[in-house]
Amino acid sequence: MDKRSLGESSIQELVKACQDAKLHAYCPYSHFRVGAALLTDDDRLFTGCNVENSSYGLSICAERTAIVKAVSEGCRKFKAIAVACDMREKTVTPCGACRQFLSEFGSDWTVVLTKPDLSYTCLSVSDLLPHHFSAKDLEAERV
Ligand code: THU
Numbered sequence: 304m305d306k307r308s309l310g311e312s313s314i315q316e317l318v319k320a321c322q323d324a325k326l327h328a329y330c331p332y333s334h335f336r337v338g339a340a341l342l343t344d345d346d347r348l349f350t351g352c353n354v355e356n357s358s359y360g361l362s363i364c365a366e367r368t369a370i371v372k373a374v375s376e377g378c379r380k381f382k383a384i385a386v387a388c389d390m391r392e393k394t395v396t397p398c399g400a401c402r403q404f405l406s407e408f409g410s411d412w413t414v415v416l417t418k419p420d421l422s423y424t425c426l427s428v429s430d431l432l433p434h435h436f437s438a439k440d441l442e443a444e445r446v
Pocket of ligand 1: 330333335336337352353354355362363364365366386395396397398401
């Protein structure tokens, strides 16, 4: 889904929501706040932030927090996710683990990468992670 099919007002809502979600970030170790806002197929909105842990590897990114919240509420089809951080000049870009996590729920939906000034860039999940590992690979014939 590209920017036009999503609609400018939906994008603006997501951009604002991910900036607000960033305010809840729990990041005492990195001090790098990230927020995400996820729009489901049936127009529900789930937000998320990064939640870090003193055992660093247990930390979860904002994108995955939002997805986990949505899936645990019964939503598995998504239109878009917007992501925010505090970098002034650059949009945040999801980590590899989050790209794979997003890909689990389809390749053809929108990722809105934002900046604090509310400017943004839209990409698809497959733009971010082409050739992702998927359930089909688990079903492929093996030696
Ligand atoms: N982080 C996210 O939440 N999302 C991203 O897209 C990039 C990184 C978090 C993980 C960690 O809490 C902090 O940012 C620094 O890596």
